[in-house]
Amino acid sequence: MNRGNRLYSSFGGVSIVSRHVSYNLLSPRIRRDIKGRIVPYVAPEVKLNFKDGYRLLKSYVANRFWGPFKVVVPVAVFLVVFQSIFLQPPVRDLGNMALGVCAVVVGLMLLLEGLRMGVSPMGEILGNTLPKKWPMMGVLPVVFMLGLGSALTEPTWRVLLNSGDRVTAEATPYLYALLHGWSEWLILVSGISVGLAWVLATLQWFHGWHLKPVIMSAAVPPFVLTVLAWFFPHVKEVAALAWDMGALVLGPVGMTVMLALGRGMVSAVGRGNETAQGLGMIALAAMLPVTGVLGLAFIMVASVPVSSIVADAAVIGTQIIEPPWYAVTPWIELGLAVGAVVPLMIFIMLLFRFILQEQVRGVGILVYGVVLSIPGLILLNVGMTLSLSYSGSELHSWLITRLSPAGVDGTVSRFAPGVEVAGIFVLAWVIGFAATLAEPGLNILGSHVERHSHGVLRARTLRFPVAFGAGCSSVAGVGILLPGLDPVAFLLPLWLLLLLLTWMAPEGWIAMAWDSGGVIPGPVTVPLMLALGTGLGGGMLGLGLFALMALGSILALLLVGLWGRGTIGWSEIS
Amino acid sequence: MTTSERTITFLTDVQLITCIVQSGLGDIIVKAAREAGAQGATIFFARGSGVRERLGVLGVAVEVEKEVVNIVVASDQMEAVFDHVYLTGQLDTPGMGFMYVTPLEKAATYIPKEVVDRLEQ
Numbered sequence: 132m133n134r135g136n137r138l139y140s141s142f143g144g145v146s147i148v149s150r151h152v153s154y155n156l157l158s159p160r161i162r163r164d165i166k167g168r169i170v171p172y173v174a175p176e177v178k179l180n181f182k183d184g185y186r187l188l189k190s191y192v193a194n195r196f197w198g199p200f201k202v203v204v205p206v207a208v209f210l211v212v213f214q215s216i217f218l219q220p221p222v223r224d225l226g227n228m229a230l231g232v233c234a235v236v237v238g239l240m241l242l243l244e245g246l247r248m249g250v251s252p253m254g255e256i257l258g259n260t261l262p263k264k265w266p267m268m269g270v271l272p273v274v275f276m277l278g279l280g281s282a283l284t285e286p287t288w289r290v291l292l293n294s295g296d297r298v299t300a301e302a303t304p305y306l307y308a309l310l311h312g313w314s315e316w317l318i319l320v321s322g323i324s325v326g327l328a329w330v331l332a333t334l335q336w337f338h339g340w341h342l343k344p345v346i347m348s349a350a351v352p353p354f355v356l357t358v359l360a361w362f363f364p365h366v367k368e369v370a371a372l373a374w375d376m377g378a379l380v381l382g383p384v385g386m387t388v389m390l391a392l393g394r395g396m397v398s399a400v401g402r403g404n405e406t407a408q409g410l411g412m413i414a415l416a417a418m419l420p421v422t423g424v425l426g427l428a429f430i431m432v433a434s435v436p437v438s439s440i441v442a443d444a445a446v447i448g449t450q451i452i453e454p455p456w457y458a459v460t461p462w463i464e465l466g467l468a469v470g471a472v473v474p475l476m477i478f479i480m481l482l483f484r485f486i487l488q489e490q491v492r493g494v495g496i497l498v499y500g501v502v503l504s505i506p507g508l509i510l511l512n513v514g515m516t517l518s519l520s521y522s523g524s525e526l527h528s529w530l531i532t533r534l535s536p537a538g539v540d541g542t543v544s545r546f547a548p549g550v551e552v553a554g555i556f557v558l559a560w561v562i563g564f565a566a567t568l569a570e571p572g573l574n575i576l577g578s579h580v581e582r583h584s585h586g587v588l589r590a591r592t593l594r595f596p597v598a599f600g601a602g603c604s605s606v607a608g609v610g611i612l613l614p615g616l617d618p619v620a621f622l623l624p625l626w627l628l629l630l631l632l633t634w635m636a637p638e639g640w641i642a643m644a645w646d647s648g649g650v651i652p653g654p655v656t657v658p659l660m661l662a663l664g665t666g667l668g669g670g671m672l673g674l675g676l677f678a679l680m681a682l683g684s685i686l687a688l689l690l691v692g693l694w695g696r697g698t699i700g701w702s703e704i705s
Numbered sequence: 706m707t708t709s710e711r712t713i714t715f716l717t718d719v720q721l722i723t724c725i726v727q728s729g730l731g732d733i734i735v736k737a738a739r740e741a742g743a744q745g746a747t748i749f750f751a752r753g754s755g756v757r758e759r760l761g762v763l764g765v766a767v768e769v770e771k772e773v774v775n776i777v778v779a780s781d782q783m784e785a786v787f788d789h790v791y792l793t794g795q796l797d798t799p800g801m802g803f804m805y806v807t808p809l810e811k812a813a814t815y816i817p818k819e820v821v822d823r824l825e826q
Contacts, residue, residue, distance in 0.1 A: 147792070177759040179799060184763060186798040191766035194729065248765065499765055586731075586750045586772070 192240075199239035199569060206565035207232045207518065217554050218529050231518025234510045235569075235655070242507030242571050246387045249500020250472070251575070253479050254388040258395020258409075260483075267337065271330050273482065274392070278329030278416065280475055281385030282322040286467035286512065287657050288379035291372065291674075292317075300444030303368040304437045305428060310372075312443055316427060321380050324423035325416045329389065332412030336396040342411040342638050346645055347630060349418045353377070354626050356425040357619060365437070366428045370619045373424035374678035377417045378652045383571040384471050384504070386413050386650045390579055410579070411642030417649035417681070464516065468508035476501050508654070511571075515658045526662055530555070552613070556606050559663060563605030563680060566659050567598040572650035580643060596691045597647045597684040604683020605660065608676045612664065618675030625682045632689040640692030648685035652677040714821055716812040718780040723773065724790055725753060726802035731772030737793035738776045741786040747775045756800050767800035777812060 162170045179187065207228065261270050292314055300307040309317045335345055353374070360366040381389070393409025567573060577590030611618050633641050652660070657677065664673020722743075724734050728750065735746040750772060757767040778786045783806060796802050 147788070149788075174759050176761055177756060177799070179760070179763065183799050186795070187760075187763060187766050187800055190795060190798055190801065194727075496765055582750065582770070586748055 195240045195244055196236070198574075199236045199243075202565055202569040203232060203236050203239070206561060206569075209561055209565075213554070213558055214526065217551065218526070228518045231514045231516070234514025234517060236514075238507050238510030238512070238514055239569060239571060239655075240507070241503050242383065242511055243574055245472075245500045245502070245504025245507050246383060246571065246575055247500065247578070248503065249497050250384060250387045250476070250504060251391040252500070253476065253497055254391030255395040257479050257482065258392035258397075259399045260395075262337070262396055262399050271333060274329045274333045275326040277326075277388065277392070277475070277478070278385075279322045279326035280478060281382075281388055282325035282380050282416075282420075283318065284471045284474055285380060285382040285385055286471050286508075287382045287652075287654050288321075288376060289467070290657055290661055291375060291379065300441045304440040304444075305365045305431055305435075306368045306372060307444060308431065308435070308440045309369060309424075309428070312440075313431065317376070317424065320423045320427045321376050321420040324419040325380055325385075328412070328416035328419040329392075331415055331419075332389070332393060333396065335412060336393050336409060337400055342642050343633065346411060346414055346641060347633060349415050350626070350630055350633075353418055353421040353425065354623065354630075356422060356429075357623060360425060360428070363429070363432060365432045366425070367617075367619070369428040370425065371617070371675035371678070373421050373428065374619065374622060375652075375674050375676070376424050377419075377421035378648070378677040378681040379657065380420045381413060381416045381572075381649055382471065383575065383650070383653055384475065384508075385416075386572050387575050388475065389413055389416065390575065394579070394583075410583075410639075410646055412646075413576075413649035414642075414645030464512040465509050468505055468512060471508055472501060472505050511654055515654065519658050519662055530663070555609060555613075559605045559609040560602040562602075562659050562663060563656075564598045564602030566656040567601040567651050567680070567684065568594060569655045570651050570653045571655070572653045573597060573647065576643075576646055576650055592691075593643060593647065593688070596687045597651060600684040600687025601651055601656075601680045603687070604679045605663075605676065607683065608673075608679045609663070611679075612673060612676070618679055622675065622678055622682060625679075625686065629682060629685055629689065632686070632693065636689050636692045640689065644685045644688035644692060647688055648681035651684050652680055656680065713813050714816050716814075716816075719809045719812045720778055720780050720783045721807040721809050722776040722778055722783065722787055722790065722804065723807065724776070724794065724796075724802060724804040725751070725771050725773050726794055726796075727768035727800070728770035728772050729768070730794065730802075731774050734772075734774045734790055734794050735776075737790045738774070738778075738786050740793075741789035742782045743776045743778050743786050745777070749773050749775075755803070760800065771802075777809070 159172050159174070161172055164170055211225070211228065261273065265273075292310055298307045298310055331345075331349075334340070335342070357370050357374075360370045389412065390409060393412055395409075397409045573594055574590070577593045580588050580593050581590045607621070608618060611621055633645075636644070660676055660680070661673065664676040722738070726734055731748045735748065738746055750770065752769055753771045754769070757764045757769065760767065776786065776790070787804070787806060791797070791804060794802060794804075796804060
């Protein structure tokens with residue numbers, strides 16, 4: 132053994148010793164059979180001692196912990212500081228808030244790891260196997276079911292329904308109806324639209340259609356229907372809901388499955404045009420529901436008279452519904468989280484087991500991932516509720532008393548109104564920016580992009596412009612909601628601008644930009660923005676804010692793509 | 706007709722440090738190498754196997770996707786860069802990565818004229 136010791140000065144207070152060992156001593160002896168062939172060597176399992184195991188796990192956890200921590204904790208601190216400056220009764224229940232923030236950080240960590248290790252590989256394996264085993268006609272219904280299922284089980288958009296009790300049947304009858312009696316229809320139409328979007332996406336993956344025409348033609352119907360809605364006041368009241376539904380209907384679990392499915396199918400079919408590696412289709416799953424819900428609104432307006440809605444509402448209004456035990460925190464979060472992951476995964480597992488008759492290798496690790504994502508979602512949602520239930524509702528009532536002329540309750544502010552308004556704008560920007568940065572869907576999209584550009588486009592190249600755009604558009608949203616304007620009126624010109632930029636931008640960037648718009652309003656953004664939006668929006672509920680954020684991020688990313696053309700052009704890479 | 710003159714300055718005494726770490730940790734390696742005097746690094750993405758398959762349940766803690774960091778260094782600074790990268794990257798932890806040095810015959814790149822002139826005096 133060649134062995135020379137050399138003592139280093141120190142590294143971080145630890146003295147370092149070096150020694151040299153021949154690798155010949157460490158590599159295994161290979162045995163040969165009688166015919167001189169090598170007997171395959173099987174390496175024995177490595178048994179780690181406690182210290183090494185601890186270090187391994189420590190670095191594993193630390194590498195995944197600091198990402199969410201660095202985003203969530205500063206924004207929580209900002210919220211506390213903001214409230215103690217502006218709100219008359221400063222923040223109470225700091226303990227609950229801290230607990231909630233911890234839950235959010237750990238939840239995000241678990242969810243991201245679960246999506247990466249379990250949900251994503253399962254989607255990819257399915258996408259890879261399905262088209263090899265079945266003809267197209269068999270693949271499409273399965274994909275449709277997956278899309279429909281992912282939309283129905285997505286917990287995020289349910290908050291839209293929960294905010295329905297602030298709507299009155301007299302003022303906005305059809306919005307009221309969609310959020311109450313007709314909510315099943317709203318859900319079903321959105322789900323079917325997402326399913327159709329997944330079918331279209333599959334066709335795109337198979338045929339390698341160019342993304343530009345697909346995205347641009349899917350972007351026309353929402354625009355046309357919204358313009359038409361301007362001539363029907365009752366449809367117009369639903370437009371903001373329709374756009375928000377589009378932005379929210381695909382959550383982190385759904386988009387992970389879709390992205391992975393696309394990646395698997397593109398690699399299985401291997402058509403020439405693989406520019407975007409399955410990207411670009413999440414946007415479809417956002418645009419089709421807008422079209423679907425607006426279509427539903429037109430049908431409702433044509434077939435259901437206002438008087439019957441108001442009459443129904445009068446009946447419902449007299450009943451006081453006590454929420455059952457399963458509809459309160461934390462049981463509701465638990466149910467929604469399990470519902471968001473388990474049925475989809477069971478469906479995929481059953482497909483493998485009984486229909487494709489395929490053995491999946493490494494099932495253990497897939498199950499580990501799926502199992503991890505469930506407590507992840509639960510902790511994330513419970514944490515959001517916990518940290519926002521106090522600060523959020525106080526923020527909400529503060530916004531109402533300070534801003535709406537009707538709600539002034541006589542308390543005198545310590546600040547001039549201008550300062551408070553400026554404060555709200557800063558708040559809106561920080562919430563929009565930081566919440567988007569923490570959004571699990573955006574993280575998944577970022578690592579997908581990073582992986583498929585072979586590291587040339589870093590995840591942060593995607594995440595920061597998106598978050599910046601979302602921050603700016605949430606400021607714009609506040610600016611629109613404060614004077615009581617209709618956000619939909621601003622969505623339309625923005626939409627036209629996006630189409631123009633899309634026409635100019637390179638294909639790979641379009642895919643990324645539009646997808647980011649489809650994923651960002653997710654489980655982190657939604658509760659925060661809702662606290663802000665409902666406070667500001669009065670009768671409008673702050674609806675339209677999520678769509679605005681999505682469009683803002685698309686705009687930001689398209690601009691980055693056009694500006695960086697040539698320097699970080701995707702087209703050169705693929 | 707004049708032909709323009711171009712020169713290639715060859716570098717000798719160069720060595721290549723290659724460090725393979727789990728994906729996401731490449732930037733830490735590059736930073737450490739720069740701290741120890743390396744002037745640049747190239748990262749590419751790869752997939753690898755090794756101790757992960759032998760760790761049993763703990764294998765989930767090791768990423769399959771890797772980043773390969775190539776750092777070209779002068780032979781005099783090789784030891785310093787190597788040690789600093791090893792220690793900063795915690796390569797003494799199971800599954801964290803692998804690194805090695807390759808001697809290079811020669812290398813060439815852009816070298817500022819002043820630097821070349823100063824050396825030739």
